[in-house]
Amino acid sequence: MSFKVVKVSCSNDFADIFMAEMAEAGFDSFSDNDQGFEASIESSSFDEEVVKEIFNRYHTMTTATYVVEEVGKKNWNEEWEKNYDPIFIDDRCVVKASFHQIEKKFPYEITINPKMSFGTGHHETTHLMLSHQLELDHEEKTVLDAGCGTGILAIMASKLGAMHVLAYDIDDWCVENSSENIELNHCENIDLALGDIEALKIEGTFDIILANINKNVLLKEIPAYVSLLANGGNLLLSGFYQEDIADIEELCKENGLKLLKQNTRNRWAALVLEKD
Secondary structure (H helix, E strand, O other), X not given: OEEEEEEEEOOHHHXXXXXXXXXXXXXOEEEEOOOEEEEEEEHHHOOHXXXXXXXXXXXXXXXXXXXXXXXXXXXXXXHHHHHOOOEEEOOOXXXXXXXXXXXXXXXXXXXXXXXXXOOOOOOHHHXXXXXXXXXXXXXXXXXXXXXXXXXXXXXXXXXXXXXXXXXXXXXXXXXXXHHHHHHHOOOOOEEEEEXXXXXXXXXXXEEEEEEEOOXXXXXXXXXXXXXXXXXXXXXXXXXXXXXXXXXXXXXXXXXXXXXXXXXXXXXXXXXXXXXX
């Protein structure tokens, strides 16, 4: 399997905007560098015309350039190992790679080898979701992780005491990566599935649903999440900007959800909602 890596040079003010646009275009892994950032996508899904359209959309607002390189799985793994640092969340959780040695003990420790999958803890949305999870009672709860990426949120739910976790993703690479990370963390109560929420025809209800995707997908799928959420259950959402909160919250209200908490980090937002 090979991947296209788009190396973007842009100002800090526009880096998050370009990343959000590229995430909606199918790019599923991002890493910062001194010039801007790098975005990766499986070669078979890459369409340079889509990338050109994104950059043309902002050419009057900022100066930004990009170059495209093709890399293999091995080269990518070597690259992120050079730059992947541990993540510390509220002095309660550390997210690390298998090669990191952490002397300090944390209440929760998650080992993630992300490869090409989204959700390392470095991105603001994953950090926000983990922070909200740490504040939420998972003990003996059933949890659904929609669009699991690396499996990091499902693993956090398991470590927080969830009774059972179902995680799924539309990308077979993400499901494979999640499986490896679940095994690394010895989480035996997590089941994985390949597909989207419509195709999987998930049955039953869940006490907690986690969805860190993007605004367009969330607006489409929030009603489906609500149908699977138990009365009094919690829906945690992220993957959108703080200026998108109003649109997300309005749809949630229409579907019988009330906002309990919201938080932002570098313009990215996350919400905690409850089903009445």
